[in-house]
Amino acid sequence: MTIRRVWIEEGCISCNLCEDLAAEVFEVPAGGESRTRKGYERQLENLDTQERVQEAADSCPVEVIQVEDD
Numbered sequence: 001m002t003i004r005r006v007w008i009e010e011g012c013i014s015c016n017l018c019e020d021l022a023a024e025v026f027e028v029p030a031g032g033e034s035r036t037r038k039g040y041e042r043q044l045e046n047l048d049t050q051e052r053v054q055e056a057a058d059s060c061p062v063e064v065i066q067v068e069d070d
């Protein structure tokens with residue numbers, strides 16, 4: 001399984017967990033909702049990053065992190 005795309009649906013509660021797990025992919029601006037960093041796709045070439053992105057998706061308390069894999 002390889003994650004190709006990551007996005008965040010509405011409803012983020014800005015808990016910062018995803019950025020704590022994978023700061024090269026997620027950023028949670030102060031007072032704002034999580035978003036993917038510009039050019040994050042390149043970071044997904046790293047298997048360790050993939051695992052942490054999946055962990056973030058599995059751990060997000062409101063389950064708004066979506067991943068597309070193949």
Ligand code: SF4
Nearest residue numbers: 012013015016018060
């Ligand atoms: S883990 Fe989920 S709720 Fe927390 S900041 Fe990330 S997207 Fe938002």
